[in-house]
Amino acid sequence: MPAAVVIGTQWGDEGKGKVVDLLAASADVIARFHGGNNAGHTLVVNGEKTVLNLVPAGVLHPGKVCVMGPGMVVDPAALLGEIDALRARGYLKDDAWLRLSEQAHLIMPYHQAIDRARERLRGAGKIGTTGRGIGPAYEDKIARTGIRVAELLDEVGCREALERALEEKNGYLKAMLGEAPVAAGELHARCATWRERLRPFVDDTGAVLRAALGAGKRVLLEGAQGVMLDVDHGTYPYVTSSNAVAGSAAVGSGIAPRLIDRVVGIAKAYTTRVGSGPFPTELTDELGARLRVDGDEYGTNTRRPRRCGWFDAVVVKHAVATSGVDALALTKLDVLTGLDPIRVCVAYDLDGVRRDTVPATSRAWDRVRPIYEELPGWRENLTGTRALGDLPANARRYVERLAQLVGAPLTLLSVGPGRDETIHVANVF
Numbered sequence: 001m002p003a004a005v006v007i008g009t010q011w012g013d014e015g016k017g018k019v020v021d022l023l024a025a026s027a028d029v030i031a032r033f034h035g036g037n038n039a040g041h042t043l044v045v046n047g048e049k050t051v052l053n054l055v056p057a058g059v060l061h062p063g064k065v066c067v068m069g070p071g072m073v074v075d076p077a078a079l080l081g082e083i084d085a086l087r088a089r090g091y092l093k094d095d096a097w098l099r100l101s102e103q104a105h106l107i108m109p110y111h112q113a114i115d116r117a118r119e120r121l122r123g124a125g126k127i128g129t130t131g132r133g134i135g136p137a138y139e140d141k142i143a144r145t146g147i148r149v150a151e152l153l154d155e156v157g158c159r160e161a162l163e164r165a166l167e168e169k170n171g172y173l174k175a176m177l178g179e180a181p182v183a184a185g186e187l188h189a190r191c192a193t194w195r196e197r198l199r200p201f202v203d204d205t206g207a208v209l210r211a212a213l214g215a216g217k218r219v220l221l222e223g224a225q226g227v228m229l230d231v232d233h234g235t236y237p238y239v240t241s242s243n244a245v246a247g248s249a250a251v252g253s254g255i256a257p258r259l260i261d262r263v264v265g266i267a268k269a270y271t272t273r274v275g276s277g278p279f280p281t282e283l284t285d286e287l288g289a290r291l292r293v294d295g296d297e298y299g300t301n302t303r304r305p306r307r308c309g310w311f312d313a314v315v316v317k318h319a320v321a322t323s324g325v326d327a328l329a330l331t332k333l334d335v336l337t338g339l340d341p342i343r344v345c346v347a348y349d350l351d352g353v354r355r356d357t358v359p360a361t362s363r364a365w366d367r368v369r370p371i372y373e374e375l376p377g378w379r380e381n382l383t384g385t386r387a388l389g390d391l392p393a394n395a396r397r398y399v400e401r402l403a404q405l406v407g408a409p410l411t412l413l414s415v416g417p418g419r420d421e422t423i424h425v426a427n428v429f
Contacts, residue, residue, distance in 0.1 A: 002261035003209075003219040004428050005249045006329075008226030009319035009406075011235075011273040013299070013306060014266040015331030015414060017041025020057035020222050022412070022422060023264070026429050028217035030058030031067035031209055033252030034242040035224030036107055036137065037078045038130040040299070044417040050089075054079050055098065056222050059091055065212070067205045070103035071242065071252020073137040074149065076194035078107075100198060101205040101254070102150040108162075109190075110169040110182045111136040117177035127238055128275020138241035140165075149202055152195055162187060206254020213259050218429050221249040221260070227319035235358075235365060238277025246323035264428055265325035265408060267316050269333045269399075272306040274299045278365035281309035281345045295335040296417075310372070312345045313405035318358045320408045327411035327428060328403055333382060333395065334415045340377030342398060345370040346405060375401060383416040388425055 006023065008014040021043045024030050037053035044050075045060055052059065054074060056066040068074065079100075086092045111133030119126045129135060140146035145168075147161045162184070170181035212219055223244055228234045230244040242248070250257040270291060273279045282288065288308045291297065297306035319325065336342055347356045348368040359365050378392040385391055388410075391399070403410050413423040 001213070001216050001218055001429070002259055003213060003221055003255065004262035004264060005221040005223065005246045005260055006264045006266065007223040007244060007246050007319070007323055007325070009265040009267045009316045009323075009325065010226045010271055010312070011228045011277075011279075012039070012224075012226040013272050013274065013297075014226060014268045016223065016266050017043045017052060017057045018331065018414060018417070018419070019264070019266050019329045019412065020220065021045070021060055021419060023220055023428055024058030024061050024064055026218060026427075027058065027064065027220040029065045029067060029209065029212045029219045030056040030222055031069050031205070031219065031253050032056045032072060032222045032224065033069045033249045034071040034244065035240065036073040036132065036134045037075050038132050038134045038240065039224035043419070045419050047418070053082060055082055055086065058220065059086060059098070062091075062093070063097070065097055065099060065208070067099045067208060067253070068101055068104060069205055069253040070101040071248065072101070072104045073107050073134060073141070074100070074104050075107040075132065076152070076198060077190070080194070080197055095200040098201050099203040099205050099208050100149060100201040102148065102153075102202050104149050105137055105141045105146040106149065106152060107133040107137045108147065108165070109187060110166065110173065111140070113173055113179050113182065114169070114177065117173070117179045121177065126276060128277065135241040149198070152191060153199060153202060155192075155195065158191055158195070159188060162191065209253055209255050213255065221253055223249065227323060228315055233318075233322050235278045235362075237362070238275070246325070262327065262428060263323055263325050264327045264329055264411060265316070265320055265323060266329045266331060267311075267402070267406070268331050269311060269336055269402075270295075271309045271312050271315070272297050274304055274306050278362065279307055279309060280348065280365075280368050280370045281312045282307050283309045287339075291335060295332055310343045310345055310370070311402060312370070313402065314345060314348055314356055314358060316406040317356070320406050325408045327426065328406065328408040329412040329414070330399055330402065330410065331414040333399065333413055336377065336398075337382060338377070338379055340379075341374040342377050343372040343374055344402065344405065346373045347371040383421050385415050386423060388413070388423055391423075
């Protein structure tokens with residue numbers, strides 16, 4: 001059976017954790033294909049909240065195999081902390097349920113130090129990174145100087161690789177960034193601990209996924225962040241350091257593109273963004289503050305307040321087109337209850353010219369102005385609704401209009417944070 005991909009269609013924080021958790025119930029293997037612990041997926045099951053940064057969101061379903069693919073960058077300390085926290089709550093009882101790619105790159109302490117120092121030196125022009133070393137780790141990957149999980153397991157090879165890396169990174173930290181060097185002895189000791197604790201999870205995950213697909217199992221490929229943070233297709237330079245579009249799922253997981261036949265795009269019923277960068281529909285008034293409070297819009301990792309605004313159909317349509325989205329999952333519809341009217345951005349005005357595509361430069365993004373369409377709101381509570389036909393007329397009109405604007409049919413609607421607070425419109429598998 002071909003694999004399905006789940007991606008975010010905005011600037012991340014669309015609710016991928018909940019959607020992947022729901023879809024994982026029908027999957028056998030759940031694999032994440034890019035990013036690091038700059039991503040945060042929040043799941044609420046039976047009133048209990050779980051935050052995942054690295055482990056795929058299928059982990060709350062016992063017996064499911066969760067795969068961390070070669071496209072990821074992994075902080076060993078963060079991963080082990082997450083594994084320990086999950087096991088303390090009764091999850092991941094079997095090592096075989098978590099597979100870590102031997103080809104995934106490692107985030108080292110010097111990556112984190114460089115990341116934080118660069119943000120500090122950027123001042124007002126900072127990107128808004130989490131400071132967790134994601135970008136510098138991907139830089140080393142592309143520069144062919146990175147250290148992968150397989151190297152970590154080779155004690156001699158790891159020591160040699162670290163010595164080469166520390167000579168360069170410590171020189172850069174001291175001379176260019178004014179930061180303290182990373183102590184070699186301490187890092188070698190930490191690597192020794194990471195090596196033995198991670199060894200049981202390490203595998204050729206591409207082979208694991210290909211075997212699962214060959215056996216007719218259902219595979220779900222989980223993206224992190226959102227298309228507008230994609231390093232090629234997002235609001236560059238205010239982006240992440242990997243590809244968040246569906247096309248990267250094959251590369252980042254190690255399977256052939258022809259083995260994927262379904263792309264689910266997740267969009268919030270309004271728009272949010274964490275950190276710096278363009279946001280045409282941002283609301284900086286009391287309404288934006290209301291959305292932040294009602295939607296609990298604070299970064300999963302950093303608890304930074306998210307910027308909030310109206311739904312931007314131009315952005316989501318761009319994501320649908322670049323990723324071939326054929327099923328739309330809409331989240332946090334309940335947060336809009338009580339707002340009337342509700343505005344939707346249907347196009348941009350750029351220097352007096354109407355356009356329905358995203359611009360390519362920061363200067364152009366700064367000049368775009370949203371063109372809005374207004375729809376009537378609703379006051380009925382949605383959290384108990386379990387069928388599309390049971391939605392208030394105006395709520396149903398709203399979601400159907402969004403699907404029409406972005407060019408993808410609805411497959412799922414979230415009307416509350418809980419696993420059961422969901423309207424299933426169509427099956428993904």
